[in-house]
Amino acid sequence: MSRTVRALAAVAAALALVSACNSAASSGHGDGSSNASGLTRGVTDTSVKVGGIVSMTSASGYSKKDTDLGARARFLRANAEGGVQGRRIDYIDAEDDGQDPGRNLAAARKLVQQDKVFAVAPMSSVTFSGADFLQQEKVPVFGWGTLPSFCGPQYAYGFNGCLVPSPGGTLNQTWPEGIAKVLGGAGGKSVAIVANDSDAGKFGIRTFQQGFAAAGFTVSYAKASVPAAAVPSDWSAYVKEILGGDGGRAPDAVVSVMQTPNNIGLFTALKRAGYRGVLTDPTDYDPGLLAKDAARQALDGVYVLLQFEPFESTGPKMAQFKADIKAASGGQDVPLSMHTLTGYMSADLFLSIAQKAGRDLTLTHFQNAAQSFSDTGTLVGDRAEPKGQKDSFGCGALVRLTGGAYEVAVPFACHEPVPFK
Structure with a gap:
């Protein structure tokens, strides 16, 4: 490189440094979320822009599209009540x-770079490759804390806390304690845990294996061996392994950490093989x-874990939820699902923190509000941040499908968490 070229490069680098410093000084809040005019991205005097990322479709046919409806319902009520500190929520719906993974990252990039959202609420998918980018x-992001990306990162919030903690965190014991009640105690009882062969599945095996063992169960089988990309057409090999995992004795309960298409296949095969234990x-x-x-x-007879109050509850919070969903559906009664509530409570947590942040809504003020946020009596129990970025909120219930209808098998309650190793 010639002396002249080196000199020009040095000048250019110096100018770039000065420009960067000036940009930071003039951004208004210096928190990385401001645009060229010094305003916080996605925030105007009258509105806050929010978008979502949801698996509306999938290769297996499984859909979480109701998550979008739930978020829209909660934001509609917020706007009807005057918005947040006088700003209406401009919810631009969810990207599918x-x-x-590739589409998840692309959706995150679009929401930030093109749509200029302040926050992502909800994010509901088994993949979250856009987490590092957000x-x-x-970008504050709210969703179901079933992925490691919701456990620890500064800007990610699980609507019911962190459900897949890192060592040093805690495990929600709703599922093990609930199954223990169903079986009349955990002593002398065994469980088999099965999941998909994916990062999420492997982490699920690790967490639930510890949780059920801590509750007093013997974990006779724990594998993330079911292909994640497609539902198996033949479940016989899995059934043989599961039913023979406890020294040739069938487990007292089979715990599936999978989605509906896989559960239908596995449970049908287990029943045909004569299994009579808890599913x-x-x-x-x-x-x-x-x-x-x-x-x-x-799914008849299957016990389903909920980490929120069952829809069969008759309290005022559940009545409000149902009324909001009906209003967002144009006055129509629509089937409710856990996805509907995932979207609703993701939006609700965002709104609650934004309200606490005050009228001067910047990323810094939002994050500061989150650092001392707490409330009680919600559909997911008592909430607190930043606790929820490391631990779950610890509450839940079990429902059972019986005779074509769900019934509450273990009522909504909160349990003392156990350390995750």
Whole structure:
């Protein structure tokens, strides 16, 4: 490189440094979320822009589209009540990531770079490849804390806390304690835990294996071995392993950490093999499933984990939720699902923190509000941040599908969490 070129490069670098310093000084809040005019991205004097990322479609046919309805319902009520500190919520609906990592990242980029959202609420998918990008861009994101990306990162919030903690965090014991009640105690009882062969599935095995063991169960089988990309057409090998995992004795409960299509296949195969123990999963609380004969038969008798109050509850919070969903559906009664509530409570947590942040809504003020946020008596129990970025809120229930209808098997309650190792 010639002396002249080196000199020009040095001058250019110096100018770039000065420009960067001037930009930071003039951004208004210096928090990384401001645009060229010094205003916080997605925030005007009259509105706050929010978008979502939801698996509306997937290769298996599984859909979380009701998550979008739930978020829209909560934001509609907020706007009817005057918005947040005088600003209406401009919810631009959710991007469909197709449950595909590439599309998840693309959706995150679009919402930030093109749509200029202040926050992402909800984010509901089994993949969250856009997590690092949203953290880099300092975008608050709200969703179901079933992924490690909701446990620890500064700008991510699970609507019921962190459900997949890192070592040093805690485990929600609703599921193990609930199954213990169903079985009349955990002593001398065994469970088999099965999940998809994916990062989320492997982490689920690790967490629930510890949780059920801490509750007093013997974990006779724990594998993330079911293909994540497609539902197996033959479940016989899995059934043989599960039923023989406890020294040749069938487990007292089979715990599936999978989505509905896999659960239908596995549970049907287990029943055909003569299994009479407890079947349980965390995903199949969906009245829409009852309209399908195959699904209804496969899931009959299954205990489903909920980390919120069951829809069968009659309290005022549940009545408000149902009224909001009906209003967002144009006055129509629509089937409720856990996805509906995921979107609703993701939006609700965002709104609650934004309200606490005050009229001068900047990223800094929002994050400061989150650092001392707490409330009580919600549909997911008592909430607190930043506790929820490390631990779950610890509450839940079990419902059982019986005779074509859900009934509360273990009422909504909060349990003392256990350390995660």
